[in-house]
Amino acid sequence: MIEVYSEALDKTIRTGRVIGKINGHKKGPTMVFFGGVHGNETAGVFALHKVFNHINPKEISGTLYAITGNISALEANKRYVNNDLNRLWKEASIEEIKSKTIVNSDEAELLEIFDLIQDILNKDSGPFYFIDFHTTSSKTIPFITINDALINRKFAKQFPVPVVLGIEEYLEGPLLSYINELGYVSLGFESGQHTDKEAIINCESFIYLSLAFSKAMSSESIVGFPIYYKQLQDQSYSIHETFEITHLHSIKPDDNFIMAPGFKSFQIITKNMLLAHDSNGEIRSRYNARIFMPLYQKMGKEGFFIIQKIKPVFLKLSEILRRLKFDGVLVLLPGVSWQDKRKKVLQVNLKIARFFAKSFFHLLGYRSQTVEKNYLMLFNRERTSLKSMYKHELWYKKSH
Known part of the structure; x- marks a missing residue:
């Protein structure tokens, strides 16, 4: 089996960006899978090779793509070569890279992937689904990470992880x-x-479930569909709740950060538990919560995250408030306004912002934020979501 996977990686490096493309026999979604965006995370690459070599195009509706992420880093078996490819996808960064006459290895990878994504969006029809496969340096159960938009929540909740x-x-x-x-x-x-090796099997299972849930492939035509579902269910120990990140311990190269041994994602931790060491000494937990993605590799700027479970009542409340566009009421308050007519960015005077709880903004879909001059700029994925593209999909209508 190791030889087969090595051959798949060698083939990926030789053949380039597109692992595979499958044109279905009738109209359907466009599904884009990414593997190896981090060069030391090969499970997705191996799984995509295997699945795309076994799929019968006659059983597919729509178009499927399997795309390699950082080819240079995969060849070097490193997370990245010069810059973390999975930290460069900001509009300003992309424009800066595009304007350069000379780019480094990881920036060149970004430009190729960027052009490919634009080409897919221009030539293919929706609904579009993008799935990116990763693995972690620590032991973990399989899980999904999403930006907090309702279309992501609804599609993600179909999976037993x-x-x-x-x-x-x-x-x-x-x-x-x-x-x-x-x-x-x-x-x-x-x-x-x-x-x-289970990480590869989990990726394979996730691909097949994705095809079924998006209706790119019927579950009846997927041999072993219940087995793939049970694989993920068992691997995640039937944990199917929704969590949110509440804390990140960021690190710098000169911190000499060393994670305490034995932690794995979703492990319950208690207040004052020893988590890691750095140049300043011991790092202990300030929370009764769960640890998430503890770092056990040399490359990386995130030492560990802390996550906590979200109660279903708050998930439902946030959905109701977002559907009502309740954030539109906030602009009636002094010191709160839209940045522009597009109503995608809410700006809150810093003197006013301190009276709002962070969790309140989370309910409305505002998680990403920056400070500009005297304002807190809050970005809402909900107002940019192309809900009309997905409103007729079974998974979207079911959640209503």
Whole structure:
């Protein structure tokens, strides 16, 4: 099996960006899968090779793409070469890279993927689905990460794995955040630990479930569909709740950060528990919560995250408030206004912002934020979501 996977990686490096493209026999969704955006995370690459070599185009509706992420980093078996490719996808960064006469390895990868995405969006028809496969340096159950938009929540909840919201509030420039800002469904699937064979199997299972849930392929035509579902259900220990990130421990190269051994994602931690060490000494938990994606590799700026479960009543409340566009009422308050007529960015005077709880803005879909002059700028994925593209999909209507 190791030889087969090595051959798949060698083939990926030789053949280039597109692992595979399948044109279905009739109209349907366009599904775009990414593997290897981080070069030391190969599970998605292996799984995409295997599945795309087995799929019968006559059983597909729509168009499927399997795309390689960072080819240079895959060849070097490194997370990245010069810059983390999954932190470059900000509009300003993309424009800056496009204006350069000389780009480094990772920037060249971005430009190729950017052009390919634009080409797909221009030539293919929706609804569009984008799925990015990753693995973690620590032990973990499989899980989904999403930007907190209702279209993402609804599609993600079909899978028998936990869903983690709010990654966009703590990370700048992930590929899927950029795609979600364009308005499309975009999911990140973390399938397991880097070197775990189960991570590959989990990716394969996720691909088949994605095809069924999007109606690119009927579940009846997927041999072993219940097995794929049970694989993810068992691997996640039937944890199917929704969590949100509440804290990130960021690190710098000179911090000499060392994670305490043995932690795995979703593990319950208690206040004052020893989590890691750095140049300043011990790092202990300030929360009774769960640890998420603890860092056990040399490359990376995120030491660990803290997550907490979201009660279903708050998920439902946030859906109701977003449908009512309740954030439109906020602009009636002094010190609160829209940045422009597009009504995508809410600006709140910093003197007023301190009276609002962070969780209140989360209910309305505002998670990503920056400070400009005297204002807190809040970005809402809900107002950029292309809901009309998905409103007739079964998974969207069911959740109503």
